[in-house]
Amino acid sequence: MSGGGGVLGDRILWVACVSCKGKFYCGYDLLHSKYKLICPFCKTEFYAKDGLEADE
Ligand SMILES: [Zn+2]
Numbered sequence: 001m002s003g004g005g006g007v008l009g010d011r012i013l014w015v016a017c018v019s020c021k022g023k024f025y026c027g028y029d030l031l032h033s034k035y036k037l038i039c040p041f042c043k044t045e046f047y048a049k050d051g052l053e054a055d056e
Contacts, residue, residue, distance in 0.1 A: 015051035019044040023053075 011028035015037065022041035026048060030037065036045040 013048060014053050015048055016053055017041060017044055018046045018051050 012025045013028045013031055014023060014025050016023050017039040020039065020042040022039060024040055026037055030048045031052075033048070037048055037051065038045050
């Protein structure tokens with residue numbers, strides 16, 4: 001039984017790096033943050049909204 005309580009990982013956001021297109025996720029709240037994400041693959045910094053995966 002582990003329902004309720006922690007919601008860690010509930011609200012995540014998939015982004016694709018603007019440089020290498022590598023995909024990773026971050027906290028959903030970063031979408032409206034002034035902080036930049038750092039790509040774990042190439043270390044490029046970019047805003048979450050710029051790397052949002054397009055709805056195709
Ligand atoms: Zn990258």
